[in-house]
Amino acid sequence: MPGIKSASGSEPHAAGSNVSGRIGRESRIVLSVEHVSFAYDTVPVLEDIDLKIANGEFISVLGPSGCGKTSLLRLLAGLEKPVAGKIIHDGRVVSGPDPSRGVVFQDYSLFPWLNLQDNLSIAIEKSRKGLAKSARNRIAEEYLDLVGLPGVGTKHPYEVSGGMRQRAAIARTLALGSPVLLMDEPFGALDPVNRVRLQDLLLQLCYSTTDRRTVVFVTHDVEEALFMGDRVIVLGTNPGRIMSELTVPFDAKRNRHDFFQSKVFHELEAEIAALYHEDIQRQLEAASVVLGEGASI
Amino acid sequence: MTQKKSRPAKPEFGIKGFEGILFIIAIALCWQLTTSFIPLNNPKLYPSPAVTFRALVDSLPELLKGTWSSFLILVPGYFLAVVLGSVWGIIVGTVGWLHRAFDPFAKVAAPIPPTVYIPYAIALMPTFRISAILVVFIGAFWPVFVNTAAGASAVPVRYRDNAGILGFGRIEYMRRVVFPATLPNIFSGMAVGLALSFILLTVAELFGANDGLGKFVQYYADYADYPRMVAGILYTGVVTFFSMALLDLLKRRVLFWVR
Numbered sequence: 001m002p003g004i005k006s007a008s009g010s011e012p013h014a015a016g017s018n019v020s021g022r023i024g025r026e027s028r029i030v031l032s033v034e035h036v037s038f039a040y041d042t043v044p045v046l047e048d049i050d051l052k053i054a055n056g057e058f059i060s061v062l063g064p065s066g067c068g069k070t071s072l073l074r075l076l077a078g079l080e081k082p083v084a085g086k087i088i089h090d091g092r093v094v095s096g097p098d099p100s101r102g103v104v105f106q107d108y109s110l111f112p113w114l115n116l117q118d119n120l121s122i123a124i125e126k127s128r129k130g131l132a133k134s135a136r137n138r139i140a141e142e143y144l145d146l147v148g149l150p151g152v153g154t155k156h157p158y159e160v161s162g163g164m165r166q167r168a169a170i171a172r173t174l175a176l177g178s179p180v181l182l183m184d185e186p187f188g189a190l191d192p193v194n195r196v197r198l199q200d201l202l203l204q205l206c207y208s209t210t211d212r213r214t215v216v217f218v219t220h221d222v223e224e225a226l227f228m229g230d231r232v233i234v235l236g237t238n239p240g241r242i243m244s245e246l247t248v249p250f251d252a253k254r255n256r257h258d259f260f261q262s263k264v265f266h267e268l269e270a271e272i273a274a275l276y277h278e279d280i281q282r283q284l285e286a287a288s289v290v291l292g293e294g295a296s297i
Numbered sequence: 298m299t300q301k302k303s304r305p306a307k308p309e310f311g312i313k314g315f316e317g318i319l320f321i322i323a324i325a326l327c328w329q330l331t332t333s334f335i336p337l338n339n340p341k342l343y344p345s346p347a348v349t350f351r352a353l354v355d356s357l358p359e360l361l362k363g364t365w366s367s368f369l370i371l372v373p374g375y376f377l378a379v380v381l382g383s384v385w386g387i388i389v390g391t392v393g394w395l396h397r398a399f400d401p402f403a404k405v406a407a408p409i410p411p412t413v414y415i416p417y418a419i420a421l422m423p424t425f426r427i428s429a430i431l432v433v434f435i436g437a438f439w440p441v442f443v444n445t446a447a448g449a450s451a452v453p454v455r456y457r458d459n460a461g462i463l464g465f466g467r468i469e470y471m472r473r474v475v476f477p478a479t480l481p482n483i484f485s486g487m488a489v490g491l492a493l494s495f496i497l498l499t500v501a502e503l504f505g506a507n508d509g510l511g512k513f514v515q516y517y518a519d520y521a522d523y524p525r526m527v528a529g530i531l532y533t534g535v536v537t538f539f540s541m542a543l544l545d546l547l548k549r550r551v552l553f554w555v556r
Contacts, residue, residue: 079461097462097464098461098462099463101462105455110459111456112555126464156553156554157554158554
């Protein structure tokens with residue numbers, strides 16, 4: 001796998017730094033968003049986003065619907081082009097989609113006409129060129145095993161549940177060997193039980209593999225953002241902008257139950273609630289100003 | 298978590314089929330009754346089911362030979378139309394500038410009723426068979442092309458996104474993403490194209506064939522052998538029906554993933 005070694009060089013679990021969670025301070029920046037603005041036609045979506053993401057970091061991007069978090073992810077993937085500013089991945093300006101930045105979409109990462117094995121096989125074909133079909137299929141089965149889908153390779157996406165599809169989508173992105181994983185509310189359409197299971201699976205995959213990937217995880221769920229991320233980017237609306245960046249101390253996140261009971265979690269949750277309250281206030285004021293002007297004409 | 302979503306089977310030979318058969322029986326009954334009770338000046342003009350059936354059995358060898366001859370025109374023309382129509386449709390639907398270049402021409406050329414090409418094709422081509430193949434080809438090409446190009450230019454963004462992330466080049470994108478994603482449209486075009494092919498085939502045969510289904514009907518009409526002519530019409534209907542059913546079967550097998 002064309003993975004990237006943890007720059008800290010230490011055991012993932014031993015990274016004690018509270019500054020950036022699982023990774024050491026010396027980690028190099030893999031993704032850098034520099035003063036990026038984005039608009040659909042003339043409607044501004046994102047304004048002056050500035051963000052540095054270190055190698056191996058797990059970033060949660062949190063925001064309500066319409067804040068442009070999906071647009072930010074699509075920009076990172078190269079599926080959209082910024083109106084202003086630029087995004088740099090490993091020293092190169094992002095100009096289009098690339099297998100080095102794998103994406104898991106909410107519910108459509110797989111081709112419906114291919115079975116799960118073939119969906120993965122396509123990715124393996126790209127990451128490891130020149131492999132025979134049988135070898136690719138074997139590797140595909142290994143990845144399906146890894147995400148808890150043993151023996152379902154011959155099933156088609158329509159034949160399996162949403163949770164299984166998302167597992168397969170994660171497996172495909174892993175098989176693609178992308179050092180950067182971009183996830184757009186990947187568990188947003190799942191029931192709570194499957195959601196928890198897949199959160200744990202994703203964290204487990206991110207912790208345990210030696211070739212740790214950098215993850216940008218978009219969600220509108222505060223708990224999910226805090227539980228998953230080393231760092232939580234809180235986006236405000238109209239236009240989308242970074243309101244705050246919160247660092248989640250890694251030590252607190254040993255255990256789901258403990259984490260949600262912890263003081264750290266409640267403090268961060270309250271901070272986010274305050275941020276959104278402020279954002280809503282600001283918008284209401286802006287709206288009343290506009291209304292006032294309109295009334296005076 | 299392991300849940301199987303078995304798709305509901307389409308009622309093919311259930312109640313629907315039963316009702317359909319009932320209707321055909323009713324039609325046949327009406328036919329029988331009208332032929333027995335309505336006095337006609339020329340009873341030969343409106344043969345009874347029994348007479349027609351006898352004519353059908355009698356001319357079956359001739360009809361089978363005609364079917365073979367017709368299919369030698371239909372199959373190459375239709376096959377060529379499907380292959381070229383879908384390939385060209387995918388290319389035109391995917392490549393922006395080609396779409397802009399070809400679309401105005403297609404908008405003018407596609408609606409021309411293909412039957413008007415028959416006399417010129419016969420004059421132009423060395424044999425009747427080649428000219429008929431050409432006409433069938435033109436007739437089936439446009440529906441296949443128009444449907445395919447429409448589908449290819451409207452490939453869902455999600456497939457395009459995934460193709461980009463997987464690092465597909467343009468050709469690979471067309472082959473592995475646009476083609477399968479457009480297959481439902483291709484099959485719609487193929488169904489319209491096949492129906493048109495039969496129309497063009499039989500019309501072309503009226504013009505200048507020595508053999509074939511259309512020729513059979515024309516020939517016995519000229520000799521006022523109406524039982525045989527009606528038998529020929531019914532037989533052509535059956536052949537068309539089974540061809541369409543075969544295409545539908547193929548469509549269901551290929552498009553198993555379309556919900």
